[in-house]
Amino acid sequence: MPKNYLVSRHPAAIDWISQQMPVDQVITHLDINLIEVDDAVIGTLPIHVAAQVCERQAKYVHLSLDIPSQWRGKELDTVEFKQCAPRLEEFSISREKTDNESR
Incomplete structure:
Protein backbone atom coordinates (compact mmCIF):
# COMPACT_ATOMS: atom_id res chain seq x y z
CA MET A 1 0.00 0.00 0.00
CA PRO A 2 1.47 3.42 -0.96
CA LYS A 3 2.66 5.70 1.83
CA ASN A 4 2.84 9.48 2.18
CA TYR A 5 6.16 10.64 3.62
CA LEU A 6 6.44 14.21 4.85
CA VAL A 7 10.03 15.47 4.92
CA SER A 8 10.32 18.48 7.22
CA ARG A 9 11.70 19.71 10.51
CA HIS A 10 9.41 22.76 10.67
CA PRO A 11 6.43 22.47 13.05
CA ALA A 12 4.23 24.99 11.21
CA ALA A 13 4.76 23.17 7.89
CA ILE A 14 4.09 19.77 9.45
CA ASP A 15 0.87 21.03 11.06
CA TRP A 16 -0.41 22.70 7.88
CA ILE A 17 0.43 19.83 5.52
CA SER A 18 -1.12 17.29 7.89
CA GLN A 19 -4.38 19.25 7.61
CA GLN A 20 -4.23 19.20 3.79
CA MET A 21 -3.59 15.52 3.13
CA PRO A 22 -2.98 12.23 4.93
CA VAL A 23 0.57 11.76 6.19
CA ASP A 24 1.81 8.29 7.12
CA GLN A 25 5.23 9.27 8.39
CA VAL A 26 7.04 12.53 9.21
CA ILE A 27 10.80 12.36 8.68
CA THR A 28 13.55 14.97 8.86
CA HIS A 29 15.81 13.26 6.31
CA LEU A 30 14.78 11.19 3.31
CA ASP A 31 16.29 7.74 2.86
CA ILE A 32 15.53 7.24 -0.83
CA ASN A 33 15.58 3.46 -0.32
CA LEU A 34 12.32 3.74 1.67
CA ILE A 35 10.44 5.02 -1.38
CA GLU A 36 8.39 2.59 -3.45
CA VAL A 37 6.20 2.87 -6.54
CA ASP A 38 3.16 5.12 -5.96
CA ASP A 39 4.42 6.49 -2.63
CA ALA A 40 4.29 10.26 -2.19
CA VAL A 41 7.08 12.40 -0.79
CA ILE A 42 5.93 15.80 0.44
CA GLY A 43 8.26 18.67 1.30
CA THR A 44 10.84 21.04 -0.10
CA LEU A 45 13.57 18.80 -1.46
CA PRO A 46 16.72 19.60 -3.42
CA ILE A 47 16.03 19.09 -7.13
CA HIS A 48 18.33 16.06 -7.47
CA VAL A 49 16.58 14.30 -4.57
CA ALA A 50 13.13 15.11 -6.00
CA ALA A 51 14.32 13.59 -9.30
CA GLN A 52 15.32 10.40 -7.46
CA VAL A 53 11.83 10.21 -5.97
CA CYS A 54 10.29 10.47 -9.44
CA GLU A 55 12.77 7.92 -10.86
CA ARG A 56 11.35 5.46 -8.32
CA GLN A 57 7.88 6.09 -9.82
CA ALA A 58 6.71 7.89 -6.71
CA LYS A 59 5.04 11.30 -6.52
CA TYR A 60 6.86 14.44 -5.45
CA VAL A 61 4.56 16.99 -3.81
CA HIS A 62 6.38 20.27 -3.25
CA LEU A 63 5.53 22.68 -0.47
CA SER A 64 5.60 26.08 -2.17
CA LEU A 65 5.72 29.29 -0.14
CA ASP A 66 6.02 32.95 -1.04
CA ILE A 67 8.39 33.99 1.74
CA PRO A 68 9.26 37.69 2.14
CA SER A 69 13.01 38.31 2.06
CA GLN A 70 13.04 39.53 5.67
CA TRP A 71 11.69 36.13 6.83
CA ARG A 72 14.26 33.97 5.01
CA GLY A 73 16.25 31.80 7.39
CA LYS A 74 13.73 32.39 10.20
CA GLU A 75 11.57 29.68 11.76
CA LEU A 76 8.01 30.71 10.87
CA ASP A 77 5.22 30.39 13.38
CA THR A 78 1.80 29.19 12.23
CA VAL A 79 0.47 32.70 11.54
CA GLU A 80 3.53 33.72 9.53
CA PHE A 81 3.51 30.41 7.65
CA LYS A 82 -0.10 30.92 6.55
CA GLN A 83 0.75 34.47 5.39
CA CYS A 84 3.21 32.93 2.88
CA ALA A 85 0.41 31.45 0.73
CA PRO A 86 1.35 27.80 1.33
CA ARG A 87 0.33 25.34 -1.35
CA LEU A 88 1.09 21.77 -2.32
CA SER A 102 27.95 6.80 -19.76
CA ARG A 103 24.79 5.59 -21.37
Missing part, protein backbone atom coordinates in the same frame (compact mmCIF):
# COMPACT_ATOMS: atom_id res chain seq x y z
CA GLU A 89 2.10 21.29 -5.95
CA GLU A 90 2.89 17.95 -7.56
CA PHE A 91 5.94 17.91 -9.83
CA SER A 92 7.31 15.28 -12.15
CA ILE A 93 11.07 15.76 -12.37
CA SER A 94 13.61 13.96 -14.51
CA ARG A 95 17.33 14.39 -14.84
CA GLU A 96 18.75 14.86 -18.31
CA LYS A 97 21.80 12.84 -19.28
CA THR A 98 24.82 14.84 -20.34
CA ASP A 99 27.34 13.94 -23.05
CA ASN A 100 29.89 13.15 -20.34
CA GLU A 101 27.76 10.42 -18.75
Whole structure:
Protein backbone atom coordinates (compact mmCIF):
# COMPACT_ATOMS: atom_id res chain seq x y z
CA MET A 1 0.00 0.00 0.00
CA PRO A 2 1.47 3.42 -0.96
CA LYS A 3 2.66 5.70 1.83
CA ASN A 4 2.84 9.48 2.18
CA TYR A 5 6.16 10.64 3.62
CA LEU A 6 6.44 14.21 4.85
CA VAL A 7 10.03 15.47 4.92
CA SER A 8 10.32 18.48 7.22
CA ARG A 9 11.70 19.71 10.51
CA HIS A 10 9.41 22.76 10.67
CA PRO A 11 6.43 22.47 13.05
CA ALA A 12 4.23 24.99 11.21
CA ALA A 13 4.76 23.17 7.89
CA ILE A 14 4.09 19.77 9.45
CA ASP A 15 0.87 21.03 11.06
CA TRP A 16 -0.41 22.70 7.88
CA ILE A 17 0.43 19.83 5.52
CA SER A 18 -1.12 17.29 7.89
CA GLN A 19 -4.38 19.25 7.61
CA GLN A 20 -4.23 19.20 3.79
CA MET A 21 -3.59 15.52 3.13
CA PRO A 22 -2.98 12.23 4.93
CA VAL A 23 0.57 11.76 6.19
CA ASP A 24 1.81 8.29 7.12
CA GLN A 25 5.23 9.27 8.39
CA VAL A 26 7.04 12.53 9.21
CA ILE A 27 10.80 12.36 8.68
CA THR A 28 13.55 14.97 8.86
CA HIS A 29 15.81 13.26 6.31
CA LEU A 30 14.78 11.19 3.31
CA ASP A 31 16.29 7.74 2.86
CA ILE A 32 15.53 7.24 -0.83
CA ASN A 33 15.58 3.46 -0.32
CA LEU A 34 12.32 3.74 1.67
CA ILE A 35 10.44 5.02 -1.38
CA GLU A 36 8.39 2.59 -3.45
CA VAL A 37 6.20 2.87 -6.54
CA ASP A 38 3.16 5.12 -5.96
CA ASP A 39 4.42 6.49 -2.63
CA ALA A 40 4.29 10.26 -2.19
CA VAL A 41 7.08 12.40 -0.79
CA ILE A 42 5.93 15.80 0.44
CA GLY A 43 8.26 18.67 1.30
CA THR A 44 10.84 21.04 -0.10
CA LEU A 45 13.57 18.80 -1.46
CA PRO A 46 16.72 19.60 -3.42
CA ILE A 47 16.03 19.09 -7.13
CA HIS A 48 18.33 16.06 -7.47
CA VAL A 49 16.58 14.30 -4.57
CA ALA A 50 13.13 15.11 -6.00
CA ALA A 51 14.32 13.59 -9.30
CA GLN A 52 15.32 10.40 -7.46
CA VAL A 53 11.83 10.21 -5.97
CA CYS A 54 10.29 10.47 -9.44
CA GLU A 55 12.77 7.92 -10.86
CA ARG A 56 11.35 5.46 -8.32
CA GLN A 57 7.88 6.09 -9.82
CA ALA A 58 6.71 7.89 -6.71
CA LYS A 59 5.04 11.30 -6.52
CA TYR A 60 6.86 14.44 -5.45
CA VAL A 61 4.56 16.99 -3.81
CA HIS A 62 6.38 20.27 -3.25
CA LEU A 63 5.53 22.68 -0.47
CA SER A 64 5.60 26.08 -2.17
CA LEU A 65 5.72 29.29 -0.14
CA ASP A 66 6.02 32.95 -1.04
CA ILE A 67 8.39 33.99 1.74
CA PRO A 68 9.26 37.69 2.14
CA SER A 69 13.01 38.31 2.06
CA GLN A 70 13.04 39.53 5.67
CA TRP A 71 11.69 36.13 6.83
CA ARG A 72 14.26 33.97 5.01
CA GLY A 73 16.25 31.80 7.39
CA LYS A 74 13.73 32.39 10.20
CA GLU A 75 11.57 29.68 11.76
CA LEU A 76 8.01 30.71 10.87
CA ASP A 77 5.22 30.39 13.38
CA THR A 78 1.80 29.19 12.23
CA VAL A 79 0.47 32.70 11.54
CA GLU A 80 3.53 33.72 9.53
CA PHE A 81 3.51 30.41 7.65
CA LYS A 82 -0.10 30.92 6.55
CA GLN A 83 0.75 34.47 5.39
CA CYS A 84 3.21 32.93 2.88
CA ALA A 85 0.41 31.45 0.73
CA PRO A 86 1.35 27.80 1.33
CA ARG A 87 0.33 25.34 -1.35
CA LEU A 88 1.09 21.77 -2.32
CA GLU A 89 2.10 21.29 -5.95
CA GLU A 90 2.89 17.95 -7.56
CA PHE A 91 5.94 17.91 -9.83
CA SER A 92 7.31 15.28 -12.15
CA ILE A 93 11.07 15.76 -12.37
CA SER A 94 13.61 13.96 -14.51
CA ARG A 95 17.33 14.39 -14.84
CA GLU A 96 18.75 14.86 -18.31
CA LYS A 97 21.80 12.84 -19.28
CA THR A 98 24.82 14.84 -20.34
CA ASP A 99 27.34 13.94 -23.05
CA ASN A 100 29.89 13.15 -20.34
CA GLU A 101 27.76 10.42 -18.75
CA SER A 102 27.95 6.80 -19.76
CA ARG A 103 24.79 5.59 -21.37
